[in-house]
Amino acid sequence: MQQNFLDPQVLAAISGLDLVAKTVVQGFVNGLHRSPNFGFSQEFAEYQMYSPGDDLRHVDWNVFARTERMYLKRFKGETNTKVTVLLDLSKSMSFGKSPNKLNYSRYLVSSLVYLAVQQRDSAGLILFDDEVRQFIPPSSRVGHLQKVLHAVEKAEVGQHTNFAKPFQKFLEYIRQRGLVIVVSDFYADPETVIQTIAPLRWKKNEVVLFHILDRQELEPTITGPSTMIDLESGDAVEVTPEYLKTEYRTKINNHIEELRSKAQGAGMDYFLMPTDKPLDAGLREYLAARKGRM
Amino acid sequence: MGLLSPWWLLAGAVGAALPVWLHLLQQHKQDPVQFASTMLLERRTESTTYQRKLKYKLLMLLRLLLLLLIAFAFAQPFLSKPPAILNAGNTLNLIVVDNSFSMREGDRLTVAKTEANSALPMGATAQVWSMGSHVSFLSPVSKDRAELTGAINSIGPTDEKSSFAELARALRDASRSNGRPLKITFITDAQKTAMPPSFNDLVLETGSEMKIVDVGRKLPNYAIETVNAPKTLADLTKAKVNATVAAFNAPAAKKTVVLKLNGKTVGSKTVEVPENGRATVEFTGLEGPYGWLKGEVEIQDTDALVDDNRFYFTVEKADPRKVLLIDEQRSTRASLYLKAALESSAQSFFSVEEMSAAAAATANLSNYAFVVLNDPGVNIKGIEGTLRKYVEAGGAIWIAAGTQTGAMPTVPVAGFESNGSKLASRGTQRYFAPANVDPTFPSLRRTGRLEGVRFFQYVSMKAPEGSVVAAKLEDGSPLLIEKKMGEGKVLVFASTFDNVSNDLPVKPGFVPFVEQTADYLGRVEDRTNSYLVDSYLELRSDQKRASSVEVIGPKGDRALSLKEAASANTLRLVETGFYDVRRENGRQELIAVNVDRRESSLDPVTRENLKLWEDSGKGSAANAGSASGLDTPAPEPQGFWWWAAMLAFVTLLAESFLSARYLQVKA
Numbered sequence: 001m002q003q004n005f006l007d008p009q010v011l012a013a014i015s016g017l018d019l020v021a022k023t024v025v026q027g028f029v030n031g032l033h034r035s036p037n038f039g040f041s042q043e044f045a046e047y048q049m050y051s052p053g054d055d056l057r058h059v060d061w062n063v064f065a066r067t068e069r070m071y072l073k074r075f076k077g078e079t080n081t082k083v084t085v086l087l088d089l090s091k092s093m094s095f096g097k098s099p100n101k102l103n104y105s106r107y108l109v110s111s112l113v114y115l116a117v118q119q120r121d122s123a124g125l126i127l128f129d130d131e132v133r134q135f136i137p138p139s140s141r142v143g144h145l146q147k148v149l150h151a152v153e154k155a156e157v158g159q160h161t162n163f164a165k166p167f168q169k170f171l172e173y174i175r176q177r178g179l180v181i182v183v184s185d186f187y188a189d190p191e192t193v194i195q196t197i198a199p200l201r202w203k204k205n206e207v208v209l210f211h212i213l214d215r216q217e218l219e220p221t222i223t224g225p226s227t228m229i230d231l232e233s234g235d236a237v238e239v240t241p242e243y244l245k246t247e248y249r250t251k252i253n254n255h256i257e258e259l260r261s262k263a264q265g266a267g268m269d270y271f272l273m274p275t276d277k278p279l280d281a282g283l284r285e286y287l288a289a290r291k292g293r294m
Numbered sequence: 295m296g297l298l299s300p301w302w303l304l305a306g307a308v309g310a311a312l313p314v315w316l317h318l319l320q321q322h323k324q325d326p327v328q329f330a331s332t333m334l335l336e337r338r339t340e341s342t343t344y345q346r347k348l349k350y351k352l353l354m355l356l357r358l359l360l361l362l363l364i365a366f367a368f369a370q371p372f373l374s375k376p377p378a379i380l381n382a383g384n385t386l387n388l389i390v391v392d393n394s395f396s397m398r399e400g401d402r403l404t405v406a407k408t409e410a411n412s413a414l415p416m417g418a419t420a421q422v423w424s425m426g427s428h429v430s431f432l433s434p435v436s437k438d439r440a441e442l443t444g445a446i447n448s449i450g451p452t453d454e455k456s457s458f459a460e461l462a463r464a465l466r467d468a469s470r471s472n473g474r475p476l477k478i479t480f481i482t483d484a485q486k487t488a489m490p491p492s493f494n495d496l497v498l499e500t501g502s503e504m505k506i507v508d509v510g511r512k513l514p515n516y517a518i519e520t521v522n523a524p525k526t527l528a529d530l531t532k533a534k535v536n537a538t539v540a541a542f543n544a545p546a547a548k549k550t551v552v553l554k555l556n557g558k559t560v561g562s563k564t565v566e567v568p569e570n571g572r573a574t575v576e577f578t579g580l581e582g583p584y585g586w587l588k589g590e591v592e593i594q595d596t597d598a599l600v601d602d603n604r605f606y607f608t609v610e611k612a613d614p615r616k617v618l619l620i621d622e623q624r625s626t627r628a629s630l631y632l633k634a635a636l637e638s639s640a641q642s643f644f645s646v647e648e649m650s651a652a653a654a655a656t657a658n659l660s661n662y663a664f665v666v667l668n669d670p671g672v673n674i675k676g677i678e679g680t681l682r683k684y685v686e687a688g689g690a691i692w693i694a695a696g697t698q699t700g701a702m703p704t705v706p707v708a709g710f711e712s713n714g715s716k717l718a719s720r721g722t723q724r725y726f727a728p729a730n731v732d733p734t735f736p737s738l739r740r741t742g743r744l745e746g747v748r749f750f751q752y753v754s755m756k757a758p759e760g761s762v763v764a765a766k767l768e769d770g771s772p773l774l775i776e777k778k779m780g781e782g783k784v785l786v787f788a789s790t791f792d793n794v795s796n797d798l799p800v801k802p803g804f805v806p807f808v809e810q811t812a813d814y815l816g817r818v819e820d821r822t823n824s825y826l827v828d829s830y831l832e833l834r835s836d837q838k839r840a841s842s843v844e845v846i847g848p849k850g851d852r853a854l855s856l857k858e859a860a861s862a863n864t865l866r867l868v869e870t871g872f873y874d875v876r877r878e879n880g881r882q883e884l885i886a887v888n889v890d891r892r893e894s895s896l897d898p899v900t901r902e903n904l905k906l907w908e909d910s911g912k913g914s915a916a917n918a919g920s921a922s923g924l925d926t927p928a929p930e931p932q933g934f935w936w937w938a939a940m941l942a943f944v945t946l947l948a949e950s951f952l953s954a955r956y957l958q959v960k961a
Contacts, residue, residue, distance in 0.1 A: 095330035187331040217330050230332040237335045251334045 047071040082138040082178030083116040084124040085109050086170065087155065089133060091232045092185055094157045096214030096275050104275040105183045105212050106152050111279060112181055113152075117145045125151055126173060128166040129158030135173055167196045177204040185212050187232075190259040194266050207268040208286070211259065214275050218252060220244045296931065298370035306365020313357035353956065356949040363942035371938065372931035384474045386435060387420035388465070389413055389442070391449050392482035394426045394456035395827075395893040396510075399483070399598050403451055405509045406481040410446045413479040413507070414439060422446055425482070426454025427828040429464040453601075453827040453870045455890040456482070458907075459490035462498060469499035476502040476911075483510025484899045487892040498911030506908055510898045513598040514544030516567065517894040518551070518605035521591050526610040526818060528643045530580040537575045537591040537605065541567045542895040550594040553577045555587050555609075584611050586884035588872050602894045606872060606886035607824045614643040615663035615816060620654050620674070627792040628668045628694070631799040635808035644812050651677055659684040660880065663816035669696025669790055670706045681707045686780025688877065690815035695753035696790040705755055708777055708784045713754035716771070725750050726767045735764035736814040737774065737785070741803035749773075751795040752788040781834065781841070781878070785815065824886040830864040831875070831885060841878030848872055848887070 050059060050070035060073040087109050093102040109125070116123040117140065124138030125148045134155070136148055174180060180200050186193050186209070200207050225240050239248070256272060263270040269289055273282045297303065329335070389410045397403045414420060422433040422445035433445035461480070469476050476499070482488075484506065490496065498504060519540040524533050539549055546569045553561035561577040580587070586608055593603040617636065619629050633646045644663060651673045659665060659680065667674065667681075670693060674681075685691055691707055699705055700715025718725045725748035731738055738744070749767060757763050757772045765773040767788075775786045791808075793799045798807070812818075825831065833843045842860050845853040848871025854862060867873065873885040 092330040095328070101330070185330060187333050214330065220329075222327060225338075227326040228329040228332055228335055229326045231328055231330055233332070235332050236326065237332045237337050239335055240338045243336070243338045247336065248334060255334060 046074045048074055082122050082124065082176055083112070084126060084138055084174055084178060084180050085112055086126045086128065086180065086182045086184075087152065088182075088184030089127050089129045089155055089158045090185070090187070091129075091157050092187055093212070095185075095231055096216065099275060101185060101212045101214055101275055102155070102157055104273070105210075106155070107279055108210060108212070108273065108282070109152050109181075109183055110149055111283060113145060113148050115283070121179075123148055126166075126170060127151065127155050130162050130165060131158075132166050132169050132173075133158060137173070138178065164192070164196050167199070171199055171203075174200065174203070174205065178206075179208065180205045181208045181210065183210040183212060185217075186259055190255065190262050193259060194262040194268075197268065198266050201267055207263075207266075209259075209263050209268055209270045210282075211256065211270065211272045212275065213256075213272065218274060219249065295371060295373055298372060298931070298933070300369055302365050302369035306362050306369075309361045309365065310358050313354050313361070317351075317354040353949065353952050356945055356952060360942055360945045360949055363938050363945060367935045367938035367942060370933055370935050372933045385418070385477050386468075386472055386474055387415045387418055388423060388468070388476055388478045389420060389446065390423040390425050390429075390461065390478060390480045390482075391446065392426075392456055392480070393424045393449050393452050393454075394485075394488070395451070395453050395601070395889045396456065396483055396485050396599065396896060398451045398601060399513065399896060402483055402509050403449070406483075406507075407446050407449060409481045409507045409509065410449075410479070411443055413481070413505075414442055414446075415477075422449075423464075424449050425456065425461045425480075426452045427457050427460060428454070429461060453868065453889045455826075455828060455893050456485055456488040457490070458488045459495040462496045462907075465502060465504075466497075466499050469502055476504075478502060478504040479507065480504060481507040481509060483896070484508045484904060485510065485893070485895065486897045486899050487895050489899055489903070493906070496907050496910060498907075500911060502911030504908045504911055506904045508898065508901070508904065510896065512543060512898055513896045515542045515598040515602070515894050515896055516540070516544055516547070516549060516593055516595070517542065517599070517602035517891055518591050518593060519572065519891050519894075521589075521605045521607045521824065523589060523607045523609055525608075525822075526612055526643060527580075528612060528614050530582055530609070530611055533578075533580045533609065535561075535577040535580070535589070535591070535607075537577075538572050539565055539567050539575065539593065540572045540891070540894070541570055543570065543897055544597075545569050546571075547595075549573075551575045552590075552592045552594055554590040554592065555580055555582045557588070557590075580609065582609075582611055584613075586610050586882070588884065589886070598896060599894060601870070602889055602891065605824070606870065606888055608872070608884045608886045610884075612643065614645040616661060617644050617646045617812065617816075618654065618657065618659070618662040618665045619646050619648045619668060620651055620665065620670070620677075621648060621668040622651055622671060622673050622698070627794070628790060631791050631793065631804070632666065632808060635799075635805045636812055638805055644816065655680065659689060660687075662689075664690040664692060664812070667691060667693045667706065668792075669694060669698045671698030671702065674706045678706050682779070685782035685784060688781035688881070690782050690817075691784045692811060692815055693784065693786045694790045695755070695786060695788050696792075696795060697751065700753040705753070705786055708775075708786050710758060710761075710775065710777075710786060711756040713756065716752055716754045718750045724748075726752065726769060726771075728765055728773055729768040730763075730766040731773075732764045735762075735774070735776075737807055737811040738764060739810055740806040741810075744798070744801075744803050744807075747796060747798045747801050747803065749789055749796040749798075755786070755788065783815070785811065824888050825867050826890050827867060827870060827887055828890070829887075830866055831873070832864055833862055833875075834878070843878060844876040846874040 047060070047063070048071065050072055054072055058072045058074070060071050063069070063071050063073075087105055089102070093105065094100055096104070099107070113123040113125070120140060122138040122140040123144070125134070125136040126132060127134040134151055136151055170180075182197060197207060197209070222239075222241050222244060225238065227236050227238050229236050260270045260272070269286075271282060271286055271289075391403075391406050391410050393403060393406075397406065410422070416439075417437060419435050419437050420442055421431065421435045422442055424430045424432055432448060433442055436442060465476065465478060478498075517540055519538040521538075522536040527533050535553060537551060537553075539551060541547070544567075547567055548564055549567050550562060550564050552559055560581055563575050563577070565573045565575050567573045575591075587610070589607040589609055591605045591607070595603075597603065617632075619632060621628060629646060629648045636644045636646060646666075647662075649657065651670075655677045665681065665684070681691060685707065693699070693705060693708060695705060695712075697715045700712060702712055704710060705712055728744040728747055728749070731741075731743040733739060733743060744765065752767065752771060752773070754771050755775070757775050758777065761775050761777040763772045763775050767773050771788065773788050775788075777784050777786070789795045789798070791799055798804050831845075833845075834841055843854070843862075844859060845865055847853040848869045853865060853873065865873075867885070867887045870887050870889055873887060875883040875885055877883070
């Protein structure tokens with residue numbers, strides 16, 4: 001039953017992203033049967049090698065006394081990070097039905113932000129198409145969640161996406177290391193996409209890519225020969241059902257695999273999120289991957 | 295193949311444009327589909343167009359076919375060729391056996407029937423014909439060998455004359471009506487006299503295969519070719535009978551010729567017949583009772599064909615036939631001239647009996663050969679009805695119109711409209727001369743066109759429609775008019791025979807005129823001594839009148855059925871011998887019938903000519919052309935519009951199925 005509530009089509013019927021996010025995250029957390037107290041206890045998390053410049057207060061001197069090596073003792077409560085979500089508002093994000101890719105992305109972003117706030121992480125938001133449309137710096141203050149969710153709810157698709165252009169500015173906005181989540185349909189050459197996003201990794205940011213695609217983009221079906229109009233450029237291409245069933249699917253799968261492999265090669269996490277995929281399933285994968293890293 | 299309503303095809307062509315237009319319109323309609331990005335799409339224009347056209351073309355072709363089939367069905371197509379002709383293997387075998395008179399020679403007919411039996415095909419359809427002057431179908435088209443053999447065995451000899459042209463015509467008709475090729479086996483003695491004058495008459499239809507089995511041989515033969523004998527005589531002792539004996543491919547020989555009357559030999563003579571020549575025998579003086587006598591002239595010896603050694607003829611022995619002259623004026627001049635003219639002829643056997651109109655009312659007119667009315671006037675009215683009945687029953691009346699006749703509005707009995715009596719004036723025109731005399735009319739043949747005859751008085755009358763004007767006067771008035779009434783006839787002479795109204799009685803043409811007219815009206819001229827087999831005997835002249843005629847054949851049986859006796863106009867004479875004919879008016883005749891003597895010549899046609907005939911149906915261009923020039927009956931058109939309608943129905947089902955599939959996929 002719980003799974004039904006997380007169906008994207010059911011979520012689309014719920015008004016208010018805060019309620020959607022709450023429904024998704026709480027339902028998901030309840031479904032885990034585990035304590036959600038990440039960062040709220042003094043539970044030991046890990047040892048980390050001391051490097052010059054680290055705060056000497058965190059050095060475990062007991063270990064140093066036994067081993068004469070300096071380790072920093074880290075607790076979970078101390079792993080709070082700055083989560084910045086980059087949401088693509090290119091016109092291609094308006095493709096799809098019940099929900100379209102933008103709406104699905106809204107649910108996803110809301111859920112991620114909600115989840116971050118629940119973990120006492122600070123969450124920020126950047127909305128972009130060719131330009132950066134809105135930037136909300138990460139914060140964990142009270143009321144910040146509502147601000148972010150409101151911005152997400154009011155976001156509308158813009159024009160064509162030029163990955164290189166806005167990402168150059170992101171480096172200016174994201175000065176502290178943290179978690180950068182990019183939600184987009186990534187309609188660009190995978191090499192270009194990764195090269196554009198890769199500089200975020202230089203500041204030791206963890207980068208997670210959520211690749212949003214509609215089922216019609218993965219497995220398009222048409223009854224007869226049709227002229228396909230590009231939502232962004234308006235270009236028309238005549239295609240046949242046979243082409244879409246064979247060559248196009250091969251190409252889109254190759255595109256996904258190339259993006260995945262290049263992202264992982266560049267140290268990024270990549271998650272393919274078809275809009276018909278239940279959000280909890282996507283978040284489960286994401287958190288499982290995140291847990292492995294922590 | 296043809297079309298009874300070809301303009302429907304035009305309507306179909308216009309209608310077929312509709313689906314073409316619709317499908318072209320649909321081809322250009324293409325709703326664009328919005329897609330997130332065409333980055334990964336490649337254009338497939340050619341394959342797109344091809345596939346679309348392929349799918350829609352199938353539907354379009356079905357719709358086009360449906361419309362065209364409906365139009366085609368309404369155009370009512372038909373096949374002009376009979377279906378059987380399409381089946382070339384459906385050959386009809388014809389076995390034709392010649393059973394003409396010449397096949398009586400020796401065992402020709404037996405050999406011919408044996409050959410015919412051996413020519414019967416195994417398991418194939420065949421028909422048996424016999425051929426003389428006419429073709430007879432002796433069996434239906436059958437595969438039953440017993441039936442065909444029975445038909446062959448039933449063939450007997452006839453007295454007919456063979457005619458290859460008649461057979462060829464029948465074969466052409468059979469080929470056209472059957473609509474399939476013929477395979478003919480013709481067994482004959484191939485007489486040369488059976489060949490037509492023109493070889494074109496023998497040409498067979500293209501595709502007919504013919505094989506001629508010649509069972510004949512060249513043999514010498516003698517025959518009585520002709521007999522000349524008097525038709526009717528009062529005194530037989532004066533009669534002369536001339537017979538011609540002919541030798542066909544035969545050497546010179548002495549032949550004994552016998553004359554028989556009613557089966558009794560009355561004369562015998564020996565004659566020397568030259569090689570391939572003819573000799574004449576004359577018998578003088580006959581003996582016999584009154585009435586019709588059956589005469590025969592016969593060669594005593596036997597030869598190849600025995601039956602042509604005998605020639606039949608008839609002679610009638612009778613008292614001179616009476617001619618009734620009804621003359622109110624009691625003028626002796628007319629009867630004098632008529633009597634003198636009739637009795638002066640050696641061949642004549644008429645005697646004139648003069649009577650008044652009142653006396654004639656009680657007389658039995660059927661006893662008279664014909665009746666002469668000399669200047670009939672008012673007094674004749676009393677017996678006019680009797681005279682009319684007499685004529686309509688087959689009698690004849692000769693009217694000489696005088697001044698009394700001219701005083702009446704119509705000519706008695708004949709009913710011609712009279713314009714009164716005309717007299718030549720004493721001025722410049724002193725008489726009327728005859729003009730426009732028809733020398734072929736029986737009364738006027740030896741009259742020298744009545745030249746020099748002067749007419750001083752005549753009755754002007756109007757010739758009614760249907761009458762024959764044999765002579766006119768110079769002013770255009772009819773002089774001699776014939777009108778048929780019922781079985782008989784009326785001859786009207788516009789003047790008299792008294793040498794007052796005209797000077798004809800003292801002119802040289804008078805005697806032949808009277809004599810020929812008497813023969814004509816007394817039906818002496820109609821008779822002949824003998825007929826040939828296959829000729830037709832006229833039974834009645836008035837086709838509208840229902841009268842019964844009785845004919846007894848040579849074997850004593852009735853030659854006519856009851857229906858034929860009441861309605862048949864002619865009788866075909868098929869046997870040699872004597873036919874006894876009893877007409878409706880009680881008159882009896884004896885008819886002698888003989889074989890056409892061309893059958894007596896047993897000279898066969900050369901094998902080369904027979905080969906040419908056999909090859910005439912093998913389809914050379916010249917033969918095909920000549921065959922097509924004949925009167926070819928138009929074949930019956932065989933419609934097949936329902937096949938087109940059935941096909942249209944099937945096409946409609948296929949179109950519905952296909953379009954439903956398209957709609958389903960689209961939905």
